Amino acid sequence: MQQTKPDPLPAEKVKDFVSAGHNNLDKVKQLLTEFPTLIYATWDLGGGDFETGLEGAGHVGNKDIANYLIEKGARTNLFVLTMLGKTQIVKAYIETYPSYLYARGPHGFTLLHHANRGGEEAKELVEYLQSKGLKETRASL
Template identity: 85%
Template sequence: MVQAQTTPNQKPDPLPAEKVKEFVGAGHNNLDKVKTLLAEFPTLVYCTWDWGGGDFETGLEGAGHVGNKEIANYLIEKGARTNLFVLTMLGKTQLVKAWLDAYPQYLFARGPHGYTLLHHANRGGEQAKELVDYLQHKGLKETRTTL
């Protein structure tokens, strides 16, 4: 593990950009690579990568929009900051409904690459089937929009 030496008021150097990009890419479908990179740089669990034009994504969000529950759950166990899109893919129906009751404007929110909550629910398979129906009933029809 690489650790920078710092004084109490000094921040360490930023993580290497190539490692951030590699980690976010691996978050989609390569659990072994995710584990290897986290062993070297544990704070990658919090990082985001801008794929261009403000299309930011975390490793967890990559797992979310491709429906990779194994990687998503692993990253959550490691402290990754989850969001409504990932919770939707994981089929966390009570949490998603409560969130949308409190903030109904999120129904039409756009995640990484413009993927909607409906896309994430579809990727969640049987666990998220109730959310697919719920989101469509609420009026969400699009699975992807432009950012």
């Protein structure tokens, strides 16, 4: 017997959640209470520009929201880990996959942008990324 899947999440809730992920922890918590699977949702801004609530927190440097979402099980990525200053993880990944140095996150923001947003905790990564040749903080998608 085939199980039926629930309806897709309401688009406006996904959009609200991703928007709140940038700077509104209270709203993030409220929306997750209402729709727990928003933690996995991605908003399509058009033109191949996709973003999750966690990625919103990542590119603005909101560590409180990023850490909250990760603790709740959000799927993280190298951009967010860079902003959080997770040096060992980021360096190991770049050493294993050197071309990822030039990957683009939401809105075309680079790893260097995310490291800059990470402040003191990501300072070593700023230097590392620049030593590898990354200069741009944003590139077109």
